Amino acid sequence: xxxxxxxxxxxxxxxxxxxxxxxxxxxxxxxxxxxxxxxxxxxxxxxxxxxxxxxxxxxxxxxxxxxxxxxxxxxxxxxxxxxxxxxxxxxxxxxxxxxxxxxxxxxxxxxxxxxxxxxxxxxxxxxxxxxxxxxxxxxxxxxxxxxxxxxxxxxxxxxxxxxxxxxxxxxxxxxxxxxxxxxxxxxxxx
Amino acid sequence: xxxxxxxxxxxxxxxxxxxxxxxxxxxxxxxxxxxxxxxxxxxxxxxxxxxxxxxxxxxxxxxxxxxxxxxxxxxxxxxxxxxxxxxxxxxxxxxxxxxxxxxxxxxxxxxxxxxxxxxxxxxxxxxxxxxxxxxxxxxxxxxxxxxxxxxxxxxxxxxxxxxxxxxxxxxxxxxxxxxxxxxxxxxxxx
Numbered sequence: 001x002x003x004x005x006x007x008x009x010x011x012x013x014x015x016x017x018x019x020x021x022x023x024x025x026x027x028x029x030x031x032x033x034x035x036x037x038x039x040x041x042x043x044x045x046x047x048x049x050x051x052x053x054x055x056x057x058x059x060x061x062x063x064x065x066x067x068x069x070x071x072x073x074x075x076x077x078x079x080x081x082x083x084x085x086x087x088x089x090x091x092x093x094x095x096x097x098x099x100x101x102x103x104x105x106x107x108x109x110x111x112x113x114x115x116x117x118x119x120x121x122x123x124x125x126x127x128x129x130x131x132x133x134x135x136x137x138x139x140x141x142x143x144x145x146x147x148x149x150x151x152x153x154x155x156x157x158x159x160x161x162x163x164x165x166x167x168x169x170x171x172x173x174x175x176x177x178x179x180x181x182x183x184x185x186x187x188x189x190x
Numbered sequence: 191x192x193x194x195x196x197x198x199x200x201x202x203x204x205x206x207x208x209x210x211x212x213x214x215x216x217x218x219x220x221x222x223x224x225x226x227x228x229x230x231x232x233x234x235x236x237x238x239x240x241x242x243x244x245x246x247x248x249x250x251x252x253x254x255x256x257x258x259x260x261x262x263x264x265x266x267x268x269x270x271x272x273x274x275x276x277x278x279x280x281x282x283x284x285x286x287x288x289x290x291x292x293x294x295x296x297x298x299x300x301x302x303x304x305x306x307x308x309x310x311x312x313x314x315x316x317x318x319x320x321x322x323x324x325x326x327x328x329x330x331x332x333x334x335x336x337x338x339x340x341x342x343x344x345x346x347x348x349x350x351x352x353x354x355x356x357x358x359x360x361x362x363x364x365x366x367x368x369x370x371x372x373x374x375x376x377x378x379x380x
Binding site for chain 2: 023024027028029030031032033035036058059062063066067069070074075076077078080082101110113
């Protein structure tokens with residue numbers, strides 16, 4: 001998706017420690033018109049796959065997933081990273097290690113928000129090592145649904161996430177696949 | 191906003207412990223068309239106030255704030271509840287006690303995402319004791335901007351939040367104001 005790649009080039013920053021900083025348009029400040037175009041692109045890609053529900057993880061996945069759900073006219077479910085006092089009944093959980101934060105959180109889903117037989121499109125802002133997507137897959141399947149597609153906004157293609165997900169039999173689409181990064185240099189997969 | 195009140199009556203649940211459970215349409219599962227209408231309502235209310243930026247707090251504020259930002263054609267900024275390894279430079283922080291979670295988080299804003307002179311509309315999903323909104327106000331003003339309006343989706347009007355915010359000189363609008371709650375009963379402010 002050229003609009004996204006151009007935005008990554010113009011506004012993203014490759015920092016030391018393999019950090020791709022895109023907080024000026026993707027997760028801290030949000031470029032709303034870009035999210036709308038991302039939603040349209042996901043809708044275009046997945047429109048004929050019989051998707052019945054979109055699932056994401058709080059909080060950076062919400063904006064692109066919201067736009068995609070609206071474009072596709074589908075319900076949206078946001079998996080939580082922690083359990084509050086309001087979320088104790090009928091839940092599914094799995095631990096996910098976040099390399100960014102260096103800690104483990106408990107990915108949480110209230111089971112009744114995914115139906116048996118749902119064909120789920122999972123949307124997230126980033127794919128790197130794939131831990132979050134694998135955790136989401138476990139909960140989606142634990143609810144009796146099928147994970148029909150994994151739609152990623154930005155993928156670090158040189159990390160292990162895509163291979164793990166493909167090996168597990170999932171379909172993965174990234175709107176921008178970063179092939180290599182170094183300070184001041186961002187290259188995309190051709 | 192009658193559409194919202196009707197949804198709270200039909201799908202919300204008043205639980206023991208002063209809990210208003212609206213996770214089937216507001217924060218865990220998200221009713222996307224309802225969020226769009228909420229965005230339109232905020233746009234209608236604030237359209238003539240010279241707002242230049244919309245600010246919310248992750249993660250339940252994102253969907254209604256996204257819809258409002260899109261309706262108003264304004265940039266959106268999502269304040270974080272924690273600092274990651276990606277968010278260390280040029281930040282403003284303030285502690286906020288969450289009564290729901292029974293713990294304190296550090297509300298965090300990268301200063302450059304709010305400009306001096308911005309007229310900010312702060313949007314959040316809930317107003318109860320007002321701690322989150324007061325924390326947001328502190329960061330917005332710390333960045334040299336003006337907090338021109340506080341737009342809330344659901345307010346517990348019998349708690350102290352609105353009074354604290356009005357006493358501090360802020361404008362508060364809630365699309366649904368709950369006057370009283372008991373098991374199985376939800377009443378709105380007339």
